[in-house]
Amino acid sequence: MFIDTRRVEQDSKIESTVCIVGGGVAGITLARELERKGIATVLLESGGFEPDDETRDLYRGEDVGLPYSFADGCRGRFLGGSSNCWGGWCRPLDAWDFDKRDWIPHSGWPFRLAELAPFYERTHALLKLGPNNFDPGFWEKAINRSDVRRIPLVTGNVRDTVSQFSPPARFGKLYRAELREARHVRVFLYANATNIDTDPDGKRVTRIEASTLTGRRMTVSARIYVLATGGIENARLLLASNKVQAAGLGNDHDLVGRFFMDHPRLQSGSVKFSRDWSRNKLYDIKYHYMNSAVAAHGTHIASQLALAPEVLEKEKLLNARVWFNSVFPGEGSEGAQALFRCKQALLQKEQAGWSLSQDLATMAAHPVDTVGYGFTRLFQPRALIRSVRFQIIVEPTPNPDSRVTLSPTQTDKLGMPRVQVDWRLDDQVRRTFDRTLDLLARDMRQSGVAEVTLDPPIEGGAWPASLEKEGTWHHMGTTRMHASPQFGVVDANCRMHGVSNLYIAGSSVFPTAGANFPTITIAALTLRLSEHLARVINHISSGLGAAEVADAVHADAPSTLAAAQVAADATSVDGRSDGIPLPVERLKRARSVLISRRFQTDSA
Ligand SMILES: Cc1cc2nc3c(=O)[nH]c(=O)nc-3n(C[C@H](O)[C@H](O)[C@H](O)COP(=O)(O)OP(=O)(O)OC[C@H]3O[C@@H](n4cnc5c(N)ncnc54)[C@H](O)[C@@H]3O)c2cc1C
Structure with a gap:
């Protein structure tokens, strides 16, 4: 059910079992899951069904680090969030992205x-992806075209990987009818x-205060x-909630x-393909979105190149992805940019300040381009291709000095401090740019695929002008996950350390970003969170004691740790303990009782 908050009674007090803040990919995914499980849920979304300038303005802030844009088309602030402007690239993180890498x-x-x-x-059903298969050989065979071929990789240093494209799923539109019909979600x-x-010691959330831009207030x-307000806003809301703890909630x-992270992205080098490979579309971004060639099973795909994990380890590099970008005549001209914006509008992609009449006038003034x-x-x-360049994104180093803080001077129309974003990238990132392209160029030369002329190395120097000042619009890391409260804001179940009933969904919990685009991982983590919350709520409602909860959880949870966590969350959310996990010995005992019971049942 949808409710227009501008029309609710002033100072309404709403109650629910779960309150989600933010209706983007994470918030809507969670709401849908809770609806299926019959759990009463309120979802607070800042915007409406369409973008509007006043709401969009709430995302503006100050950029105090590397030149970086994070508003006005770099995030969407209405139902669906940034899924209203995302490109749909999807690929799970690599296995080693989860590892602690000593370098x-x-x-x-x-x-x-x-x-x-x-x-x-x-996530494949949720994001409307193809089969859950990211094997390049599988897709090459399925596409079966002479101009969509995997390049030979001869040195063993480089591997090819596949990303799938979501159509892209715009969550606010795709799942609107479902949310409208929902019986448990408002x-x-x-x-x-x-x-x-x-509460007075800051260990338990008691309510969320919300207001509209028209001055209506309510609490939930x-x-x-x-919290599912995105990678920058999750931190902002916590820092601004400082009535009890001056440094902000959970801080x-x-x-x-x-640890604010985005994938730095730049273009580099000049690639001259040999005759055999000059028509290949598999790795070229210009052929990925619109062209039906690089698609199979009803899904568009893209291939990228990356260094093998052993090379990353040996060379102490970060993860990275590289693809080609063919440059066509007129590209970058005013007319081309206006035409591109019109295409984006046709794809219903949110663009701040877009005006059809202005762009038509620009195109008329530059007809040739x-x-x-x-x-x-x-x-x-x-x-007609003028040149081919590498396009590369690199995993950002988790850096505590790269951060989101509150502006000391600026507030938005609701009286909340605006954000300050201080995006920083270190020399390890620069070295990874240089070395990845170098090894890739060597491989391509050796295999006879292309001759590559690289741009000068950037390690030790200034960032080149081609560094995109929007990053890749992937805002990550600001409420990072770690088992210990000393090193992370949330635990492995996305629950905030030290606050018994507050969870965080979205890429702000990523402790390490990898080099794949984040949304499929946001969706996977949120589906996992929904299972955890359902278990916690189930056990709260059962009224069982902690040890019985642990026992019962073993019926459907895989490990002692999982049971400990659910039991601890259930008891602390319910106010029966302070959230300290149950003694492991007690849990193990409960587990062995359960196993022996199961064994007896199986034998019978
Ligand atoms: C141009 C662009 C291209 C992208 N391309 C890709 C891509 O190809 N692949 C990929 O994986 N990712 C891509 N992304 C990133 C992707 O869009 C995000 O990772 C994803 O949408 C984040 O989802 P989320 O639900 O965590 O947050 P958001 O989508 O940011 O949703 C947050 C929601 O919370 C609401 N909100 C914010 N503050 C408040 C508040 N105080 N109270 C109530 N509601 C609030 C917002 O209105 C919004 O609806 C792209 C992003 C952009 C901008």
Whole structure:
């Protein structure tokens, strides 16, 4: 059900079992799952069904680090969030992205890829992807075209990988009817969470305060709260909720907002393909979205190149992905940019300040560039390609000094401090750019695929002008996950350390970013969170004691640790303990009782 918060009674007090803040990929995914499980849920979404300038303005802030844009088309603030402007690239993280790599400080997740595998599988239906198969050989065979071929990789240093494209799923539209018909989920539109209230010692959330831009206020009280406002805003809301703890909620160890990451992206080099490979479309971004050639099983795909994990380890590099970008005539001209914006609008992609009439006038003023660019983008004649460049994104190093803080001087219309973003990238990132391209160029030369002229190395120097100042729009790391509260804001189940009933969904929990795009991992983590919350709520409702909860959880949870966590969450959410996990010995005992019971049942 949708409710327009601008029309609710002033100072309404809403109650629910779960309160989710933010209706993007994470928030909507969680709401759908809770609806299926019959759990009463309130979802607070800042925007409405369409973008509007006043709401969009709430995302503006100050950039105090590397030149970096994070508003106005770099995030969407209405139902569906940034899925209203995302490109749809999807690929799970690599297995080693979860590892603690000794050459990357602060790297590693508290679990391995296998933990997320069943949830990655389920994202395929959610994100409208093809088969759960990322094997390049599988896709080459399925596409079966002479101009879509894997290049030979001869040195063993380089591997090829596949990403699938979501159509792209725009969550606010795709799942709107479902949310409208929902029996257990109430979506409050135009409801901006402005503060998270807690009990006097800051260990338990008591309510969320929300307001509309028209001045309507309300509060939501729930047993469990989930923040899903995106990688920058999750930190902002916690830092701004500082009535009880001056440094912000859950910020005892000064970690909230730190470790901000995005994938730095740039273009480099000049690639001259040999005759045999000049028509190949598999790795070229210009052929990925619109062209039907690089598709099979109803799904568009893209291939990228990456260094083998052994090379990353030996050379102490970060993960990275590289693909080609063919440059056509007119590209970058005013007419081409106007035409591109019109295409984006046709794809319903959110673009701040877009005006059809203005762009039509620009195109009319530059007819040659516009028509030339339009023609080449439509038919992509290889004969007209002016040059081919590498496009590369690199895994950012988790860096505590790269951070989101609150502006000391600026507030938004709701009175919330605006954000300051200080995006930093270190020399390890620069070295990874240089070395990845170098090894790749060597491989391509050796295999006779292409001659490559590289741009000058960037290690030790200034960032080149081609560094995209929007990063790749992947805002990660500001409420990082770690088993210990000293090193992370949330635990392995996305629950905030030290706050018994507050969870966080989205890429702000990523402790390490890898080099794959984040949304499929956001979705997988959220599906996993929904299972965890359902178990916790189930056990709260059962009224069992902690040891019985642990016992019961073993019926459907795989490990002692999982049972300990659910039992601890259930008891602390319910106010029966302070969230300290149960003694392991007691849990083990409960487990062995259960196993012996199961054994007896099986034998019978
Ligand atoms: C141009 C662009 C291209 C992209 N391409 C890709 C891609 O190809 N592949 C990929 O994996 N990722 C891509 N991304 C990133 C992807 O869009 C995000 O990772 C994803 O949408 C994040 O989902 P989320 O639900 O965590 O947060 P968001 O999508 O940011 O959703 C947060 C929601 O919370 C709401 N909100 C914010 N503050 C409040 C508040 N105080 N109270 C109430 N509601 C609030 C917002 O309105 C929004 O609806 C791209 C992003 C952009 C901008």
